[in-house]
Amino acid sequence: MSKKWYKEMSVYQIWTRSFCDSNGDGIGDLPGVYSKLDYIQSLGVDGIWFSPIYPTPNADYGYDISDYKNINPEFGTLDDFKKILDSAHERRMKVFMDLVINHTSDEHEWFKESCKSVDNPYHDYYIWRKGKGKNPPNNWLSAFEGGAWEYNENLDEYYLHVFAKKQPDLNMDNPKVREEVKSIIRFWLDMGVDGFREDVINFISKEPGLPNGFPLPVATGVEHYKYGPHLEEYLDEFRAVQNEYDCFVIGEGPMTSLKDAVKLCSEGPNQKLDMLISFDHMNANCFMTDWIKTPFSLRKLKSTLTKWQNAMKGIGWNCLYIENHDHPRIIERYGSLKYRVESAKSLAAMYLFLCGTPFIYQGQEIGMTNIRMNSVSDYKDVMTFNNYKLFKKLGFSDKRFLDLSFQANRENSRTPVQWNDSENAGFTTGTPWFNVNDNYKEINVEAEDKDPNSILNFYRKAIKFRKTHQVAIYGEYNEYDKKSKKLYVYERVLGDEKMLIICSFAEDGEKFTAPEGYDLNKGELVLSNYELNPVFDNSFITRPYECRVYYFPGKTAESEG
Ligand code: NOJ
Numbered sequence: 001m002s003k004k005w006y007k008e009m010s011v012y013q014i015w016t017r018s019f020c021d022s023n024g025d026g027i028g029d030l031p032g033v034y035s036k037l038d039y040i041q042s043l044g045v046d047g048i049w050f051s052p053i054y055p056t057p058n059a060d061y062g063y064d065i066s067d068y069k070n071i072n073p074e075f076g077t078l079d080d081f082k083k084i085l086d087s088a089h090e091r092r093m094k095v096f097m098d099l100v101i102n103h104t105s106d107e108h109e110w111f112k113e114s115c116k117s118v119d120n121p122y123h124d125y126y127i128w129r130k131g132k133g134k135n136p137p138n139n140w141l142s143a144f145e146g147g148a149w150e151y152n153e154n155l156d157e158y159y160l161h162v163f164a165k166k167q168p169d170l171n172m173d174n175p176k177v178r179e180e181v182k183s184i185i186r187f188w189l190d191m192g193v194d195g196f197r198e199d200v201i202n203f204i205s206k207e208p209g210l211p212n213g214f215p216l217p218v219a220t221g222v223e224h225y226k227y228g229p230h231l232e233e234y235l236d237e238f239r240a241v242q243n244e245y246d247c248f249v250i251g252e253g254p255m256t257s258l259k260d261a262v263k264l265c266s267e268g269p270n271q272k273l274d275m276l277i278s279f280d281h282m283n284a285n286c287f288m289t290d291w292i293k294t295p296f297s298l299r300k301l302k303s304t305l306t307k308w309q310n311a312m313k314g315i316g317w318n319c320l321y322i323e324n325h326d327h328p329r330i331i332e333r334y335g336s337l338k339y340r341v342e343s344a345k346s347l348a349a350m351y352l353f354l355c356g357t358p359f360i361y362q363g364q365e366i367g368m369t370n371i372r373m374n375s376v377s378d379y380k381d382v383m384t385f386n387n388y389k390l391f392k393k394l395g396f397s398d399k400r401f402l403d404l405s406f407q408a409n410r411e412n413s414r415t416p417v418q419w420n421d422s423e424n425a426g427f428t429t430g431t432p433w434f435n436v437n438d439n440y441k442e443i444n445v446e447a448e449d450k451d452p453n454s455i456l457n458f459y460r461k462a463i464k465f466r467k468t469h470q471v472a473i474y475g476e477y478n479e480y481d482k483k484s485k486k487l488y489v490y491e492r493v494l495g496d497e498k499m500l501i502i503c504s505f506a507e508d509g510e511k512f513t514a515p516e517g518y519d520l521n522k523g524e525l526v527l528s529n530y531e532l533n534p535v536f537d538n539s540f541i542t543r544p545y546e547c548r549v550y551y552f553p554g555k556t557a558e559s560e561g
Contacts, residue, residue: 001314001474002267006195006248006274006357008473009046009094010463013361015325016053016075017061018416021428028416028427030076034084037091039445043365044463047094049197051325053081057107059166060144060382061414062098063199064105068184085192094194096248101181102203103167110180111168118155125180127160127171127206128152139212140221144382148221160210162203162225164382172204172234182241189241195248197277202253202260205230217390218289226255235264235272250319252277258311265316275319275357280304282322285333290408291387296334298505302479302488309355309477318356322347323364328412332370339507339545340367344455345529346547350488350503352462353549355477360459363417366448367455370412371437373402378435381411420446458527462549465526469551471497486510487542496554504542513539523550 020032030053040048052062055072062072071081088095104111113122129137129149136149136158142165149158150165160169170177185196205228213221235251242249251273253261261276284301286293312318322330335343344367352358373379376388376398384405391401406412411434418440419426425440437443448454466472475492486506492499500523502512514520520535527549533540 003474004274004317007317008467010044010352010358010360010466011047011049011094011096012040012043012045013049013051013324013359015051015061015362015414018414018427018434019362020417020419021430021432024428024430025074026428026430026433027074029074030071030080030084034080034087037084037087041091041093042460043360044460044467045093045360046467047096047194048088049096049359050098052098052100052199057105057166059105059164061380063100064103064107064164064167065100066105066107067109069187082191089192094248095192096195096197096250097188097193098199099184099196100199101170101172101184102200103161103163103169106166106168114159114168115152115155118157124174125171125177126168127210128155128157129160129210130156131158138210138221139215140210140224141216141218143219144386146386160206162219162221169206170204173206173230178234178237181238185238185241189245189247194246195274196242196250198249198251198273200254201235201251201273202226202231202256204228204234218386222255227257227260232263232272236270239272249273250275250277254279258307261308262311262316265312267316271316275317277319277321277324278308280308282327286408290327290410291404293404293407296505298485298488299483301334302482305351305354306477306479306482306490309479312355313476318354319359320351320354320356321359321361322351323361323413324359325361325413326410328407328409329368329370330364331367332407332412334505336507336545337369340369341453341455342529342543342545343505345458345527346503346505346545348455348459348462349501349527349529349547349549352459352466353472353492353499353501354490355473355475355492358463358466360463361413363413363415365456365459366418366443366445368413368415368418368443369437369439370406370409371415371435372406373435376401379405379409379411380434381409381414384409384411418444420444458529462527465549465551469497469499470494471499471551475499480515481512484510487512489515491515498552498554500550500552501547502542502550503547504545506542507544509541509543511539511541513537518550518552520550523552525549526551 017028019028021028022031053075054065055067055070056062056064071078085095110122110125113120114126140148142148144164151158161167203225207224253276264272281304285296415437416427416432421441424432425436448456471492471494475494478491480489488503529547530543
């Protein structure tokens with residue numbers, strides 16, 4: 001397996017609006033981030049990924065960009081950003097920007113021009129079509145807001161938006177648009193940024209002729225753009241620019257098959273992405289979307305992760321994550337509120353030691369949880385409003401919708417970070433833009449920082465172990481006890497160095513017996529979430545959500561260490 005810096009790093013994701021507010025306006029900002037760089041560094045991470053921080057009318061909280069070469073004034077200025085960049089670099093941390101190029105905001109200058117006339121040079125920057133009689137050009141539905149076409153009376157044409165109305169899709173088939181993208185890429189790389197997380201990057205090429213799609217409740221037509229005919233070509237074009245720099249590129253790829261992911265991430269001269277953000281392992285308690293709940297299945301989770309681990313072995317590299325700004329908090333999904341601390345640690349151990357680059361989302365490291373809202377009007381997100389309409393049509397009462405939302409809504413992960421037990425969790429001195437979770441008095445950074453057994457300190461230890469042990473980075477992955485519905489067990493092996501990771505996903509005890517070749521009493525227990533219970537006959541009975549990470553240094557590491 002080839003060694004690369006991006007394989008050895010762990011990354012912290014910041015969704016700035018809810019991270020830390022420095023000026024009391026209730027909105028997180030860049031000086032707020034700057035003030036927390038010591039904290040971020042204390043986690044042991046090597047990079048920060050900023051969800052979009054560009055100017056935006058906030059139709060999708062930054063994923064609707066109105067100027068790609070500037071900073072959202074609610075967050076600060078380019079100088080504030082440069083200060084963070086320099087300070088992060090001094091701390092040997094990289095900085096990654098979110099690159100959202102499938103669509104812009106409808107308030108971007110290009111789109112405003114594009115609406116002026118069909119002859120405007122910017123008209124062809126977007127996907128405009130004539131209707132079919134009184135109907136839109138095809139039956140596509142957006143992911144967020146009903147139909148995927150919006151009619152413009154002046155032009156007597158419709159524009160395509162596969163997300164919200166205020167997010168018109170760019171026409172990537174237009175070479176001028178691709179030149180603009182390259183210029184944006186250069187702008188940030190020249191400033192010193194270290195790479196990009198590319199938003200819904202697999203959507204950028206649409207099937208010519210825009211044929212009707214298979215009818216679905218949302219996103220009808222997706223089969224015609226989830227891996228379009230020119231995707232690879234366009235990614236190559238962008239990559240050629242990115243390759244002029246020592247740049248890292250991770251693509252978000254909803255609905256990308258494993259086969260296609262391998263194609264995009266295979267190492268070599270044609271490599272398009274360094275890794276892909278897959279959604280597959282996020283479906284172990286739902287069907288296709290977080291909003292269609294199914295009982296949590298550990299077997300589904302394990303088999304998905306193992307499939308991706310095996311497919312990338314020696315060929316590409318995985319992105320490891322269990323939370324981000326698009327999903328509810330993980331504890332309620334795959335863990336247990338009753339065993340919040342234990343399950344948060346077990347989940348951390350489970351994913352941080354897989355083969356790949358781990359991403360940690362703000363608040364995850366202290367075990368933040370979902371938020372119960374009293375009213376639909378407490379929510380802020382376009383996706384919530386759309387889902388509310390859909391579930392109302394299905395006969396849901398507000399109460400039932402709020403109950404589901406508490407489980408399913410991505411806004412659960414967007415509540416302000418809980419820094420301490422003072423008012424508003426120390427996030428702001430003003431009125432927070434979004435509700436703070438009531439549990440901040442007990443769940444907050446300050447309290448966990450002081451407690452050696454906190455989730456936060458578990459994350460720190462785990463990240464440090466990974467960083468300082470090559471077996472945790474490059475070791476081969478093999479799964480054990482595949483059929484178990486309670487335990488996830490795997491090893492990592494590099495030469496004669498080994499790790500054995502045992503994570504329980506159950507409240508009740510399960511007997512675990514070490515696989516052949518392992519003597520647990522000879523291993524170093526480097527991480528666990530309980531006081532040690534002795535091991536007899538190479539076995540132990542797990543306690544609720546118990547996890548243990550054993551390390552077997554092997555002769556080489558022992559003599560070096
Ligand atoms: C994926 C982003 O992560 C999500 O937050 C956003 O709403 C959509 N892409 C549209 O940009």
